[in-house]
Amino acid sequence: MLTRKQIDFYHESGYLGVDGVLSADEVAELRRITDEFVQLSASVSEHTDVFDLEPGHTPEAPKLRRLKEPVSQHEVYQRFLNHPRILDIAEQLVGPGVRTNGNKLNMKSPEYGSPVEWHQDWAFYPHTNDDLLAVGVCMDDMLYENGCLLVIPGSHKGPVYSHHQDGRFAGAVTEEVPDADKAVPIELEAGGISIHHVRTLHASAKNVSTRPRRLLLYQYCAVDAWHLQGYPDWQAYADSVLRGEPCNRPRLADVPVQMPMPEALRGGSIYETQTILEKPVFARAA
Numbered sequence: 257m258l259t260r261k262q263i264d265f266y267h268e269s270g271y272l273g274v275d276g277v278l279s280a281d282e283v284a285e286l287r288r289i290t291d292e293f294v295q296l297s298a299s300v301s302e303h304t305d306v307f308d309l310e311p312g313h314t315p316e317a318p319k320l321r322r323l324k325e326p327v328s329q330h331e332v333y334q335r336f337l338n339h340p341r342i343l344d345i346a347e348q349l350v351g352p353g354v355r356t357n358g359n360k361l362n363m364k365s366p367e368y369g370s371p372v373e374w375h376q377d378w379a380f381y382p383h384t385n386d387d388l389l390a391v392g393v394c395m396d397d398m399l400y401e402n403g404c405l406l407v408i409p410g411s412h413k414g415p416v417y418s419h420h421q422d423g424r425f426a427g428a429v430t431e432e433v434p435d436a437d438k439a440v441p442i443e444l445e446a447g448g449i450s451i452h453h454v455r456t457l458h459a460s461a462k463n464v465s466t467r468p469r470r471l472l473l474y475q476y477c478a479v480d481a482w483h484l485q486g487y488p489d490w491q492a493y494a495d496s497v498l499r500g501e502p503c504n505r506p507r508l509a510d511v512p513v514q515m516p517m518p519e520a521l522r523g524g525s526i527y528e529t530q531t532i533l534e535k536p537v538f539a540r541a542a
């Protein structure tokens with residue numbers, strides 16, 4: 257469980273790093289399953305609904321950038337989504353009650369792992385209120401050198417910046433990123449978790465080290481935060497509730513929203529969407 261000080265820090269700064277949430281055995285289990293998926297990705301040569309590939313991927317040297325919706329791919333990822341320690345923490349920050357609104361496993365392999373440009377998750381999935389966060393489960397030590405998450409403290413209390421270019425959603429902030437010089441790295445040992453608020457400006461650089469950086473991202477939110485694009489039916493919403501009761505009275509907060517529409521020119525993953533950026537910061541530096 258988080259201390260009062262950690263909870264206050266999260267609300268004030270819009271992020272938090274927590275060491276030692278998973279045991280070494282749990283991390284080993286996640287790595288083992290993930291290695292199997294990397295091997296499986298050798299059988300494809302283009303992005304699929306499951307695999308997002310790094311440029312240069314070949315069957316002989318598979319380079320997997322993202323496993324999409326890992327929770328739907330393997331029971332182990334599903335189990336960790338419901339890990340009591342992680343849920344306790346998420347509930348302390350968005351609860352009582354907690355539901356999930358997505359998951360992904362981003363892998364930055366040694367020496368080429370792709371960067372992610374500055375963005376706010378809120379621009380991708382605005383809800384009726386902003387009690388949403390992403391937990392990053394570190395499957396490796398996550399350090400500056402291997403492309404740890406970078407966050408701009410306090411940015412979750414500020415505006416939602418334009419993620420549009422030429423009138424279409426572009427998956428990254430397309431104006432000058434304010435306070436980029438104040439960005440801080442979230443560095444953690446394997447088994448630790450990063451937490452960032454849905455409106456916190458964040459990014460990550462290319463992995464220039466010889467060590468992998470695999471980050472399993474679970475999105476959690478308040479039970480009464482409803483996606484503004486809705487749900488196909490009640491069950492689709494109710495199935496997302498992990499703790500507490502489903503609630504058909506969304507809480508409406510006064511939050512700035514720009515829908516991620518008209519749709520991006522390229523979809524499939526944030527990496528693909530961001531390839532059209534005219535002024536990338538990290539891709540240019542890489």
Ligand SMILES: O=C(O)CCC(=O)C(=O)O
Pocket residue numbers: 360362372377403404405458459460471526
């Ligand atoms: O994997 C990362 O470094 C950042 C991931 C991220 O922000 C995202 O996928 O939305």
